[in-house]
Amino acid sequence: MIRRNRILRQSGAIRSMVQETRLSPDNFIVPLFINEGTGYKEEIPSMPGYYRMSLDKTVAEVRLLWSMGLKCVLLFVKCDEALKDNEGKEALNPAGLMQRSIRAIKDACPDMLVMTDVAMDPFSIHGHDGIVRDARIVNDETVDVLARMSVSHAEAGADFVAPSDMMDGRILAIRRALEDNGYTETGIMSYSAKYASCFYGPFRDALDSAPGFGDKKTYQMHPANRLEAIKETLMDVEEGADIVMVKPALAYLDIIREVKNKVNLPVSAYHVSGEYAMIKAAAQRGWLNEDEAILESTLAIKRAGADLIASYFARDIIRLIS
């Protein structure tokens, strides 16, 4: 033998010297679920160890995350049932929970990057990401709301808006609306290749946003498709996205790699709620070592090509790598 590959694996020192992929606090986007009220913190039943919090508790959490070296949060709000409608009116309220949250977080921790979910589902009586007419999700009217929602988030101080709806033409509309309103420093992280996935189940529990009728297959993508993901992503690049995203992550590592090879923008991946729940559930039963499962899954997402990872495990990762 002239080549013995095990030479590079024989001690911790050499393994760490030749390690190709490394996780850093810089890689993570931390999703936060915000609720009305004060002093409120409730565990999400299908996401053990993850919480919905009122704004005061969220602000404290953001300060803690910053002190841990994390640099970016992604905000989701739980809208009161009474404020939901078909047009997403509450999503545009300058004094709405999202807008108040952006201001409070930027006031408390100005350097923390604040990204905001731009989608109608938490505000929709139908739990859909768009306006419903005759049991159909209408595209262009929805895009108009998404553009106005983005401007409203920018006005409140968001650093990036993150449209997660999968309507056609929304990135261009959002970019135009931001430009027209003078928000030339607001970024767009587009959920470019977002699949119609069963792995969003726990998230919909967290925000009480499950679709009331039908499913999301007329806008989110079929899990069988690869070329479509590339098409969607390249179009979002053309339309002005600053960061593109693949979602979910673990079941779509091939898509992450292919997108990474095809675009010249940072690529993010969303390690979603159901992927979190699977690891937690197996660990609770003693069937997996939780810390090892977290590290291995997250490393795999980065190795596949994700520059940024939205992850409910961000705090665990910081603990595990430090």
Ligand code: PBG
């Ligand atoms: C809604 C949205 C969803 C997620 C992020 N934004 C759910 C959905 O599309 O139904 C899922 C995130 C997760 O599961 O962790 N536009």
